[in-house]
Amino acid sequence: MALSRTSIVEAAIQLIEREGADAVSMRRIAAELGVGVMSLYNHVPNKAAVLDGVAEAVLSKIEFTDDPGAHWTDRVRMQAHAFRQIAHHYPRCTMLVVSRQLHSTAGLLPVERALATLRSAGFDGADAVRILRLFIAFIVGSLLREVGVTPTFAPVQHHTVRAEDLDQALFPEVSALAPLLRSCDHEAEFEFGIELLIRAIAGHLSRKEGTP
Amino acid sequence: MALSRTSIVEAAIQLIEREGADAVSMRRIAAELGVGVMSLYNHVPNKAAVLDGVAEAVLSKIEFTDDPGAHWTDRVRMQAHAFRQIAHHYPRCTMLVVSRQLHSTAGLLPVERALATLRSAGFDGADAVRILRLFIAFIVGSLLREVGVTPTFAPVQHHTVRAEDLDQALFPEVSALAPLLRSCDHEAEFEFGIELLIRAIAGHLSRKEGTP
DNA sequence: CCGTTGCACGTACGGTGTACGTACCTGGGA
DNA sequence: TCCCAGGTACGTACACCGTACGTGCAACGG
Structure with a gap:
């Protein structure tokens, strides 16, 4: 080749x-x-350009199957999940994507889709941008946790600290909830966050259009 | 020394x-x-340990002035802002903090405070952990955008793409909202997100305790 | 036929993390 | 008092990194 x-x-x-x-x-x-x-x-030209290319390529592999006829909440759900799926196909590269700010138009298509969806839902321009930034922050933060948990496909990686060697007097809540903190169903967590965000911005919308 | x-x-x-x-x-x-x-x-032992130490030290400099008597929404606000303030004092180090998973107890104190606050608000253990993860994801994602925008205190850094050389037919929303996308009041965006999240979990709480 | 152009290549330079051997200085037993 | 054991600072050395520069070859237009 x-x-x-x-x-x-x-x-x-x-x-x-x-x-x-x-x-x-x-x-x-x-x-x-x-x-x-x-x-x-x-x-x-240099190594940085290669890494930029990696981020751009991975980002452009997101498969958006947007249905303009669906309800805007479903479209938001779809787009969020499409964004998240790249983290599963390219877990190691995801860190690059989220930690480099890109200088190409590769990341603009998702932005365009998202803004169009939010505008069609009835948000004005300022709110659409704010809400998009809110979703991106949540998604990026979630992906960062997911890929951070598999830094090198480490075998079992004791999450942060062994349960028994933390002071239960100093950290009562942490030690009480240790089992919940140690395990994490990323899919479920993501779902929970997205649904809560969608409900929140739906409320934000109805509150602006005149409280019902 | x-x-x-x-x-x-x-x-x-x-x-x-x-x-x-x-x-x-x-x-x-x-x-x-x-x-x-x-x-x-x-x-x-090695360079990685130095970087871990940096993350740990920066994280431990968060000033929590928690008031257990205040309303839980105010306590959440306070803790979120305390977490965010480190990004202002140590912008370059923040990238390290969020992109390394730490193996020390330095990050446990914020977690303990947050869980205690959520539990006192009436959330059960599972919801407290879920909501904490939601907030962390949003905060981390927000910080990443903020520090990414000042990668080297670059002078003006044309945000992503010049406005005039993107196809207005392909990206109608992006080009229409270009001024809003280019400028970003991080403080206001963060405030907007936190307030919306707090309202959302307050709704989540009242919905669980029996819809009023 | 020759000149130009573009691509693959080797060499070389300054920088990186760190393994290893060496020298000092200090404290505690004999 | 002497002596030595251990900790700390240091210099050297090695493998690897990104990349500036010069060389050779193959294709192509005149």
């Missing part, structure tokens, strides 16, 4: 998913492609 | 805040302290 920007980015993605973000180096990418290190620089 | 783990971590914090996370290296830290590189390893 001919060397190209996209083939380099693709190799970087596979390398990240296989061995983690720390393993990414120009030399490793070149070896992956069976090519000299400096040949990469004929297609890519 | 005698070399020690805390002095090394403190030097790392100041270095990060002054020159950014990329500038952090064991050699730079040693130079900062006027000391040989390998002397650091008498007090710290």
Whole structure:
């Protein structure tokens, strides 16, 4: 396969998913492609550009199956889940996506869809932007926890601290709720948050249109 | 000053805040302290431990002025803002705090306070944990946007894309709301999100206790 | 036919984390 | 008092990193 920007980015993605973000180096990418290190620089200005490309590529793989006829709450649900699904397909790359601010138009399509949905629901421009930012903050924060819990597919990774060696007098609630804190059904947590947010902004909407 | 783990971590914090996370290296830290590189390893096992120490130290500087007598909504507000204030004092380090999962008890005190507040408000254990995770996700996501917008205190950093070179036919909403998207009053956005979340969980609570 | 252009490549430089061996200085027993 | 054991600071060395630079080859337009 001919060397190209996209083939380099693709190799970087596979390398990240296989061995983690720390393993990414120009030399490793070149070896992956069976090519000299400096040949990469004929297609890519520097390493940062490769990482930008990774974020852009992953982001553009979100599958939006938007149905403009559905109720806006269902559309919001769909878009949130579509955004979240990339974290399952590319868990290691997700950290890159959320921790780099991108300079391309790749991230604009989700934004456009979301704003259109919110506007069609009846929110004015300012509220639509605010609410979009609220959802993005929640989704990004959730993804960060999910991928942080699998830093290197570590076997069992004792969540933070062993239960028995924390002072029950100093942390009564934490030790009482330790089992709940240790385990986390990410799917259910995400669902809970999204549903609560949707209800909240629905209330925000009806409150603005004139309290019923 | 005698070399020690805390002095090394403190030097790392100041270095990060002054020159950014990329500038952090064991050699730079040693130079900062006027000391040989390998002397650091008498007090710290490796670089990752230094970064863990930075996250732990920054997190432990949160000032909680919790008033157990206040209404639980006010206590939640206070704790959320206390958490957020570290992003203002240590913007560059914040990225480290949110992108590393920590293995110490430093992060447990905020968790304990939050759980106690939620329990006193009437939530059961499972809901308290869920709601705490919801708030953390929102706060972390918000901080990530705030610090991401000032990656290196860049002068004006054209937010994502210049307004004029995006296709208004492809992105009608984005281009129409461009001014709103470009500027962001982080304080106001955070306030909006927190208030909406508090109202939402208050509704969640009254709905569980028996709909009024 | 020749010149230009573009791509793959090797070498080299400064920087990184850290394993290892060495020297000092200090404290406690003989 | 002597002596030595341990902790601390240090220098050297190695493998790896990103990438600036110069070289050779193959394709193509004149």
